[in-house]
Amino acid sequence: MAYVLIAILSVLVVAMVAWPLLGRAPEPSVAEQGDDRRAVEEELQRSLDAIREIEMDHRAGALSDEDFRALDADERARAVALMRRRDAQDDGAGQ
Amino acid sequence: MTLVGRAALLLAFAAALYAVGAALWSRRKGRREFLVSAERGVWAVFATTTTAVGVMWWLLLSDRFDVADVAGYSNRTLGWRYKITALWGSQAGSLLLWMWLLSIVAVLVVVTNRRRNRDLMPVVVAVLMGVAAFFTSVLSFVTSPFATVSPVPADGRGLNPLLQNAYMESHPPMLYIGYVALSVPFAFAIAALVTRRLDSTWITSVRRWTILSWVFLTIGIVLGSRWAYEELGWGGYWAWDPVENAALMPWLVATAFLHSVMVQERRGMLRIWNMVLVILTFTLALFGTFLTRSGILSSVHAFGESTLGPYFLALIVVILAGSFALLFSRMSLLRSENSLESYISREAIFLYNNLLLVGLAFAVFWGTMFPVLSEAVRGDKITVGQGFFNQVAAPIGLALLFFTGVGPMIPWRKASPRELRRRFGGPLVVAVIAVIPAVYLAQDGAHWWAAAAIVLGAFTLACIASEFWRGIKVRHQLGGTSWPGALGQLFTRNRRRYGGYIVHVGVVSIIVAIACQGAFSSQGDLALRTGQSGEVSGYRFTNEGGTRAKDDHKMSVGVTLGVSEGGNRFTTLEPGVDVFLAQQQRSSEVAVDSSPLRDVYVVLVGLTPDGLARISVFINPMMMWIWIGGLIMVLGSVVAAWPSRRPREAVVPAPAGADGRVRE
Numbered sequence: 001m002a003y004v005l006i007a008i009l010s011v012l013v014v015a016m017v018a019w020p021l022l023g024r025a026p027e028p029s030v031a032e033q034g035d036d037r038r039a040v041e042e043e044l045q046r047s048l049d050a051i052r053e054i055e056m057d058h059r060a061g062a063l064s065d066e067d068f069r070a071l072d073a074d075e076r077a078r079a080v081a082l083m084r085r086r087d088a089q090d091d092g093a094g095q
Numbered sequence: 096m097t098l099v100g101r102a103a104l105l106l107a108f109a110a111a112l113y114a115v116g117a118a119l120w121s122r123r124k125g126r127r128e129f130l131v132s133a134e135r136g137v138w139a140v141f142a143t144t145t146t147a148v149g150v151m152w153w154l155l156l157s158d159r160f161d162v163a164d165v166a167g168y169s170n171r172t173l174g175w176r177y178k179i180t181a182l183w184g185s186q187a188g189s190l191l192l193w194m195w196l197l198s199i200v201a202v203l204v205v206v207t208n209r210r211r212n213r214d215l216m217p218v219v220v221a222v223l224m225g226v227a228a229f230f231t232s233v234l235s236f237v238t239s240p241f242a243t244v245s246p247v248p249a250d251g252r253g254l255n256p257l258l259q260n261a262y263m264e265s266h267p268p269m270l271y272i273g274y275v276a277l278s279v280p281f282a283f284a285i286a287a288l289v290t291r292r293l294d295s296t297w298i299t300s301v302r303r304w305t306i307l308s309w310v311f312l313t314i315g316i317v318l319g320s321r322w323a324y325e326e327l328g329w330g331g332y333w334a335w336d337p338v339e340n341a342a343l344m345p346w347l348v349a350t351a352f353l354h355s356v357m358v359q360e361r362r363g364m365l366r367i368w369n370m371v372l373v374i375l376t377f378t379l380a381l382f383g384t385f386l387t388r389s390g391i392l393s394s395v396h397a398f399g400e401s402t403l404g405p406y407f408l409a410l411i412v413v414i415l416a417g418s419f420a421l422l423f424s425r426m427s428l429l430r431s432e433n434s435l436e437s438y439i440s441r442e443a444i445f446l447y448n449n450l451l452l453v454g455l456a457f458a459v460f461w462g463t464m465f466p467v468l469s470e471a472v473r474g475d476k477i478t479v480g481q482g483f484f485n486q487v488a489a490p491i492g493l494a495l496l497f498f499t500g501v502g503p504m505i506p507w508r509k510a511s512p513r514e515l516r517r518r519f520g521g522p523l524v525v526a527v528i529a530v531i532p533a534v535y536l537a538q539d540g541a542h543w544w545a546a547a548a549i550v551l552g553a554f555t556l557a558c559i560a561s562e563f564w565r566g567i568k569v570r571h572q573l574g575g576t577s578w579p580g581a582l583g584q585l586f587t588r589n590r591r592r593y594g595g596y597i598v599h600v601g602v603v604s605i606i607v608a609i610a611c612q613g614a615f616s617s618q619g620d621l622a623l624r625t626g627q628s629g630e631v632s633g634y635r636f637t638n639e640g641g642t643r644a645k646d647d648h649k650m651s652v653g654v655t656l657g658v659s660e661g662g663n664r665f666t667t668l669e670p671g672v673d674v675f676l677a678q679q680q681r682s683s684e685v686a687v688d689s690s691p692l693r694d695v696y697v698v699l700v701g702l703t704p705d706g707l708a709r710i711s712v713f714i715n716p717m718m719m720w721i722w723i724g725g726l727i728m729v730l731g732s733v734v735a736a737w738p739s740r741r742p743r744e745a746v747v748p749a750p751a752g753a754d755g756r757v758r759e
Contacts, residue, residue: 002096002098002099003098005099006098006099009099009102009103009106009142009143009146010102010106012139012142013106013109013110013139013142013143015135015137016130016135016136016139016142017110017113017117017136017139017440018132019132019135020128020129020132020135021128021129021132023128030151038211038296039290039292039294039295039296042295042296042702043294043295043297046360048363049589050361052588052589053589053592054507056566056569056589057506059569059573060565060566060568060569060571061517061518062504062506062518062565062650063506063514064511064513064514066511067506067508067509067510067511067514070508071506071507071508080106081196
């Protein structure tokens, strides 16, 4: 009985790892190709969050007008740069 | 069945080795099918390890005393629940649990990254399966949970009575999940270094895993403390034991990482430091496993002497050397995007908080390892007492409490003095008011650090409350929502920030409670015959008679105590002692009356046949707030880690002054 179980387990393990190698090589999915875009998108979302947080802190009185203007301008510039990178990636993918 | 268990572990070892090779091959040759095959290898490791765990539980539940671990850690009278938990009672069994959890974590990583991080995944899989190969090789060739004994004993020795406790059923798995989950941030960090993809991608992938690990380590540490408090019967909950320290060190460094990663995300700074923290956290998790198993230090929690130490030490050395060599080779790619503009800014406060946390972790490491180092250098094993740890931890804990309050109130980049005055006015008033009871309690400076903890705790709570109040006010004004609605919006719009504040409330609760317990606890011993009364710290205890009982499993004695204060009886306590027959080991069953202000904690030291009960009484102030604080911390981290819906609207870029508001 034990030997039967071991044999079944061994066959299962070999089948699991060998199956992808026996079939046709899978094409990279669109999602897979989009890793760079996702990275930029996530960074952009963080930048947008940061702009919201700066604005909230300013409204809550945690930032002076002067500090707010400087921080907000910097973060917006970063967001714009990220949007441009994202657009460039989209243009590249579309061509 | 032991043969099936052994074969399953060997197959797991082979599958892990194959997954490492296939993953690296897929990266080298760009052959995607080998990555998919390697990921199937991860599933195979999970399937085979699950089989091994299933076999082990079957052996435990069916009393197969021909297996050494079953004979050593179970017996016929042990209940089924403890037979299940006996899996991690033994050295090999606990390693099997570690390995099983690692295989589950690795499968989750594969499943959640089927469509993302594909560039990183070959190295991630190789690292995770490399660690799995180490554990399965140890389980196959060094210490097997399926080793057999001859002659076969009629009954087992049973599970250590100290482990027959509800907290011990869950404490080790919680800690192990915490340790094992730390392998994921480590694997992603190494993958980012190897592939030179050092943008924020790997950070995004590991942050949630680090929080998950941190939550489980927190639960594990709190449950372990609670177990020590209720089961060991010495009136305390934390003794700076080497194995307790082993769990605390990665927790401290992971806490530092969770803060410094925000600096990297927001300001592009501390990128090298974050890599170092991730490497250290995982190494410390392995170091904890090494401490528990090597037998180099004695601990109530450790397994006995074993031959495993050199293997773990070799793994730690290889990981440290390999990781830091890789890190140094990528230094030029990890330069900070910005520099520190002011020493009074949020990033600066996070840096101070990091230095304190890592400094405390180093002090704990030094104190823990000092006996080994002193023996190696001078030939004498000099043990470091609790005094050293308390002396180091108290000022660092107070400084951390201060920065917990200050950090979130200070903006990124810099803070003007006028803003600081405006922000901290309210919390400073609260702190000044708190000075009055604190000075009264300090008793001429004898307990100055407990007084400082109370003042700083009040200050920090006021800072957190003020942050909530400002946020709610803005939300209320902005959206025209009700006040409770505005509070709800704070959490839905910025879970991470406000979840973090909840965690900070838990931190305040724990630090203040620890300080008060340390400073104001009292203890007394009484010997009372039936009907006699005695007093400790204003509480009167009356012996109302003893009890004795015996079953197949254990012999129990107990005493019933009426407890009163100022003439008013408020509770009945029944401390006892169990003597477990199989092991001839005694275990205290302490009796505790808990209230928000204090615990009345009673241990039965002995009960003579003529009814004389010797008891130890501990009055522990604020103890309940340690457990409540732990609960609040877990709740806050769940809020912080909970996935939030991303707004779909993009920013409208605008020059300063124009309406470029981000829509939500």
